[in-house]
Amino acid sequence: MSGGEIAALVAAGAFVLLVLLLAVPLLKVGRTLDEATLAVRKTHEGVGPLLRDAQSTVEALNTQLVQVEGIAKNVNSMTTNVAAMTAVVSSTLGSPMIKAAAFTYGVRKTVSDRRDADAVRAARRKHRTDRRAVRGGSGSGSGSGSNGGPSSGGAGD
Numbered sequence: 001m002s003g004g005e006i007a008a009l010v011a012a013g014a015f016v017l018l019v020l021l022l023a024v025p026l027l028k029v030g031r032t033l034d035e036a037t038l039a040v041r042k043t044h045e046g047v048g049p050l051l052r053d054a055q056s057t058v059e060a061l062n063t064q065l066v067q068v069e070g071i072a073k074n075v076n077s078m079t080t081n082v083a084a085m086t087a088v089v090s091s092t093l094g095s096p097m098i099k100a101a102a103f104t105y106g107v108r109k110t111v112s113d114r115r116d117a118d119a120v121r122a123a124r125r126k127h128r129t130d131r132r133a134v135r136g137g138s139g140s141g142s143g144s145g146s147n148g149g150p151s152s153g154g155a156g157d
Contacts, residue, residue, distance in 0.1 A: 001009075
């Protein structure tokens, strides 16, 4: 055997060893590709029913949206009608009601003021008579208020 043949034999052995070392990962990669192919196939088979369900859901949703749109239009027209009615009621009844409320407030205030004034006058009269009774009983003949002049219970009391 010559040196070239030995080198060829060593190179062939190294090549066999390389093939054996690379065979294991290549087999694993092949199995991984098979599993990936199966996963894609199963996904492809499962997508059809999902898409059909999604399509039926979207169709039902569109039907509901059409109904909601009709309801929204009706609510919009009702809102417009209520706003117009409110304007009419406000213009026809609002001003007279405000005037009536102001009038009744004025009447109540006047009656209350008169009651208060009557109560003040009655209290003043009572106070004057009480003071006269006290003076009349203790100051006999001193001329303090019985001379016909202005009485001591004037507006300042």
